[in-house]
Amino acid sequence: MTDLSPTPGEPQTHSGFVAIVGKPNVGKSTLLNAFLGTKVAPTSPRPQTTRRGVRGIYTTADRQLVFVDTPGVHKPKDALGKYMNSEVHSALADVDAVVWVVDLRHPPTDEDRLVANQVRDLPKPLFLVGNKTDAAKYPDEAMKLYAALLEGRTADLSETTLSAQNNTGGVMALREQILDLLPENPFFYPQGGASDQSREMWAAEIIREEAMKKLRDELPYAVATRVNTWTERQDGLQRIEGEIVVEKNAHKGMVIGAGGKQLREIGQAARKQLEVFLNRKVYLGLEVIVIPGWREDEEALRELGYE
Numbered sequence: 579m580t581d582l583s584p585t586p587g588e589p590q591t592h593s594g595f596v597a598i599v600g601k602p603n604v605g606k607s608t609l610l611n612a613f614l615g616t617k618v619a620p621t622s623p624r625p626q627t628t629r630r631g632v633r634g635i636y637t638t639a640d641r642q643l644v645f646v647d648t649p650g651v652h653k654p655k656d657a658l659g660k661y662m663n664s665e666v667h668s669a670l671a672d673v674d675a676v677v678w679v680v681d682l683r684h685p686p687t688d689e690d691r692l693v694a695n696q697v698r699d700l701p702k703p704l705f706l707v708g709n710k711t712d713a714a715k716y717p718d719e720a721m722k723l724y725a726a727l728l729e730g731r732t733a734d735l736s737e738t739t740l741s742a743q744n745n746t747g748g749v750m751a752l753r754e755q756i757l758d759l760l761p762e763n764p765f766f767y768p769q770g771g772a773s774d775q776s777r778e779m780w781a782a783e784i785i786r787e788e789a790m791k792k793l794r795d796e797l798p799y800a801v802a803t804r805v806n807t808w809t810e811r812q813d814g815l816q817r818i819e820g821e822i823v824v825e826k827n828a829h830k831g832m833v834i835g836a837g838g839k840q841l842r843e844i845g846q847a848a849r850k851q852l853e854v855f856l857n858r859k860v861y862l863g864l865e866v867i868v869i870p871g872w873r874e875d876e877e878a879l880r881e882l883g884y885e
């Protein structure tokens with residue numbers, strides 16, 4: 579029989595997966611970035627910015643926490659929406675603990691009830707996180723209403739209120755609490771990396787975040803982004819070529835804007851973010867292309883990385 583006990587003198591490692599769930603726009607990606615102290619997930623004031631279950635990885639000397647950031651639970655309108663909800667479902671089945679983020683500025687809605695129904699009976703530790711205390715008028719009252727949605731739960735439940743945006747202390751304390759309950763496991767990822775996304779995927783998400791902030795009406799949701807080439811010049815300049823994908827020819831001009839102004843602004847804002855996080859000079863080339871009806875086209879969704 580193989581002896582699986584650790585070699586004497588070798589540190590025991592603990593590691594596990596934690597899903598961050600919640601309805602759109604409650605601050606899940608902001609909390610993930612705060613947990614990691616770096617930006618791995620896009621955030622924006624628009625709901626449903628997050629489309630993929632991005633993983634953030636936090637590693638200490640003997641513990642590794644892998645966060646699965648999930649798209650906000652919502653009622654799906656198209657194939658992209660269905661993909662997003664199925665990501666949440668599969669994320670919950672595979673994790674060791676769940677963080678449910680709610681927005682304390684408002685009382686619970688039907689969408690929060692949908693999430694509560696998904697997490698209430700999960701036989702794994704659950705952390706109810708009341709976010710945005712900095713902007714909430716009645717945080718304690720709101721928290722009670724959210725906690726009431728979990729009435730009848732028998733497995734572990736822990737409640738925290740914090741501001742993912744401004745309260746590093748609260749975020750760190752919660753991270754410690756989660757680290758403490760990780761089961762004994764080898765590390766799943768090499769030490770040092772903060773995410774399992776490729777750098778191209780990460781940059782594409784930053785471009786999409788900036789596009790979503792600028793575009794109006796329904797257009798932000800009809801946009802996908804991808805990065806096709808990334809080369810590093812000898813002097814350190816990062817040359818990144820990306821595409822903004824729209825569904826219709828008519829949308830192309832709306833993204834580009836008069837005289838190319840809007841596309842230029844999206845490119846400049848994305849380039850600035852990339853330069854801050856990479857700590858390198860970046861050249862960002864952006865093109866707008868049309869893939870008709872990509873949100874309803876399974877093959878196009880796969881091509882754009884939603885699989």
Ligand SMILES: Nc1nc2c(ncn2[C@@H]2O[C@H](COP(=O)(O)OP(=O)(O)OP(=O)(O)O)[C@@H](O)[C@H]2O)c(=O)[nH]1
Pocket residue numbers: 600601602603604605606607608609620621622623624625626627628629648649650709710711712713740741742743744
């Ligand atoms: N005032 C305040 N705003 C916050 C806080 N945390 C997040 N926000 C804002 O809430 C908005 C949504 O944040 P995200 O982190 O993108 O939310 P999300 O839950 O990941 O959203 P989806 O991707 O739609 O699921 C952004 O404008 C954030 O800046 C907070 O603690 N306080």
